[in-house]
Amino acid sequence: DTEVTQTPKHLVMGMTNKKSLKCEQHMGHRAMYWYKQKAKKPPELMFVYSYEKLSINESVPSRFSPECPNSSLLNLHLHALQPEDSALYLCASSRVSPSTYNEQFFGPGTRLTVL
Amino acid sequence: ILNVEQSPQSLHVQEGDSTNFTCSFPSSNFYALHWYRWETAKSPEALFVMTLNGDEKKKGRISATLNTKEGYSYLYIKGSQPEDSATYLCASFGGANNLFFGTGTRLTVIP
Numbered sequence: 001d002t003e004v005t006q007t008p009k010h011l012v013m014g015m016t017n018k019k020s021l022k023c024e025q026h027m028g029h030r031a032m033y034w035y036k037q038k039a040k041k042p043p044e045l046m047f048v049y050s051y052e053k054l055s056i057n058e059s060v061p062s063r064f065s066p067e068c069p070n071s072s073l074l075n076l077h078l079h080a081l082q083p084e085d086s087a088l089y090l091c092a093s094s095r096v097s098p099s100t101y102n103e104q105f106f107g108p109g110t111r112l113t114v115l
Numbered sequence: 116i117l118n119v120e121q122s123p124q125s126l127h128v129q130e131g132d133s134t135n136f137t138c139s140f141p142s143s144n145f146y147a148l149h150w151y152r153w154e155t156a157k158s159p160e161a162l163f164v165m166t167l168n169g170d171e172k173k174k175g176r177i178s179a180t181l182n183t184k185e186g187y188s189y190l191y192i193k194g195s196q197p198e199d200s201a202t203y204l205c206a207s208f209g210g211a212n213n214l215f216f217g218t219g220t221r222l223t224v225i226p
Contacts, residue, residue: 004158021211027133040218041216041218042119042204042206042214042215042216042218042219043204044216045213045214048213056213058213072190090159094143100146100147100166100208102164103149103161103164104149104161104214105158105161106158106159106160107158108156108157108158109158
């Protein structure tokens with residue numbers, strides 16, 4: 001199984017809602033990542049988990065809260081988002097961290113719209 | 116933050132034509148250069164991870180070269196097929212586990 005799955009595929013939420021994005025991989029990878037991609041822009045790293053511990057937080061606002069319950073699962077909890085947070089959220093994993101020499105395996109993304 | 120640039124932004128080629136596009140990245144403190152292929156509505160898929168100056172990698176009809184001294188990489192597709200239509204992303208590894216992506220080259224192969 002070389003697949004990274006993400007749910008849901010699409011999410012529409014209001015600014016007062018609380019929702020979560022989920023990501024799962026069963027490749028035994030020990031590093032997992034959240035990226036954000038706005039239209040016509042490159043994906044930007046948000047968080048990195050290495051061996052289930054948060055190793056990088058790229059100055060992301062606290063309304064985004066990551067969680068890594070185990071080595072296969074990665075969540076992104078969303079609360080009090082702003083319309084400008086609407087974007088494609090990509091999850092990725094790699095065999096180890098850092099992934100200098102290791103390719104990252106990406107999920108298909110969750111398309112988030114904040115109203 | 117690493118400034119990674121790709122050109123052209125988009126490209127249309129006829130089936131059977133060969134094509135290439137460019138990724139430019141800062142040459143100082145270079146670690147690695149990743150290439151990904153991203154078909155619409157699918158997941159980005161890794162093509163190559165390149166680290167050594169002068170490196171050349173090949174996967175089927177797709178190949179890539181790397182020049183770390185001048186800070187560029189070329190991706191070549193030989194005999195383009197409609198299934199090659201996708202966005203091709205490059206990313207430079209910036210240390211501290213951060214990949215800095217370009218905006219991609221969107222390739223359309225016309226049957």
